[in-house]
Amino acid sequence: MYSARCILALALFGFASAQKETQEDPCKLKSRVVGDATYCDRYWECVHGQPELYDCPNGLVFAGKNKGVTEGCDYPWRSNYCDGKQQANSPISNEHCGWLYGIFGHETSCTRYWTCWNGTVTEQFCIGGLLYNEKTHSCDWPENVEGCQKHPLCNEDANGNVPLGKSCNRYWQCQGGYPRLQRCPAMLVFDRHSLRCVVPPTEDCDVPSTIPPPLPQDDDELDNIPQNNPKNKGKGNFPNLPPGAVPIPDKGQNRPRN
Numbered sequence: 613m614y615s616a617r618c619i620l621a622l623a624l625f626g627f628a629s630a631q632k633e634t635q636e637d638p639c640k641l642k643s644r645v646v647g648d649a650t651y652c653d654r655y656w657e658c659v660h661g662q663p664e665l666y667d668c669p670n671g672l673v674f675a676g677k678n679k680g681v682t683e684g685c686d687y688p689w690r691s692n693y694c695d696g697k698q699q700a701n702s703p704i705s706n707e708h709c710g711w712l713y714g715i716f717g718h719e720t721s722c723t724r725y726w727t728c729w730n731g732t733v734t735e736q737f738c739i740g741g742l743l744y745n746e747k748t749h750s751c752d753w754p755e756n757v758e759g760c761q762k763h764p765l766c767n768e769d770a771n772g773n774v775p776l777g778k779s780c781n782r783y784w785q786c787q788g789g790y791p792r793l794q795r796c797p798a799m800l801v802f803d804r805h806s807l808r809c810v811v812p813p814t815e816d817c818d819v820p821s822t823i824p825p826p827l828p829q830d831d832d833e834l835d836n837i838p839q840n841n842p843k844n845k846g847k848g849n850f851p852n853l854p855p856g857a858v859p860i861p862d863k864g865q866n867r868p869r870n
């Protein structure tokens with residue numbers, strides 16, 4: 613059946629320019645590569661002057677020469693690659709990966725997910741109160757993630773504020789059980805007794821200095837948040853966020869805003 617389709621496709625190459633639905637000949641293209649007309653996870657490459665049919669790595673679909681994540685192939689959800697086409701290959705899965713290549717939700721956690729690369733699985737973490745969104749395959753604001761369990765930080769009061777370690781400036785605001793990282797307005801400090809931003813001084817916090825103080829303690833405190841990835845210490849960069857993730861702004865409370 614496979615070779616029959618090859619022959620059929622070869623027969624159709626001649627009509628490529630006349631009929632839109634038929635298979636283009638990669639040997640007539642500058643790129644020497646073209647997607648299969650029927651299957652979005654297959655492509656044709658011109659090899660020694662002859663069109664040859666290739667499969668994308670399992671779980672990926674053809675995106676175009678030098679595009680996608682590997683071999684011209686990409687995650688299917690990143691674009692409309694498969695509109696009007698079928699996938700020829702079926703999933704090769706393991707314990708956590710639905711396909712050999714892909715990004716998949718965690719079985720029991722909304723703040724974790726799996727990245728799979730040729731079947732090798734890596735556990736990833738969403739940080740800063742974000743949750744894994746199955747639709748976008750990335751970490752996202754909790755209100756965009758349906759059906760996820762709420763975070764234990766907000767167990768006591770689903771809509772209350774929660775102190776963030778010893779921070780005088782930052783705190784968690786629970787919204788329907790989902791925590792959002794917040795910052796007190798300039799010149800105010802978070803009061804752990806009234807759970808509000810107040811005019812300093814309080815028991816724990818002095819008037820904020822206008823000279824930026826060294827603030828390593830803020831990051832140390834973030835490390836105590838259970839959903840925070842311990843590998844992501846400080847720095848304000850988020851190496852584990854997949855494409856499309858929304859990182860929480862880090863620090864900058866003494867920087868001018870514009």
Ligand SMILES: *[C@@H]1O[C@H](CO)[C@@H](O)[C@H](O)[C@H]1NC(C)=O
Nearest residue numbers: 669682683712729730731732
């Ligand atoms: C994927 O894994 C298989 C088996 O583990 C290996 O033979 C193959 O070379 C790998 N492919 C790539 C592109 O790394």
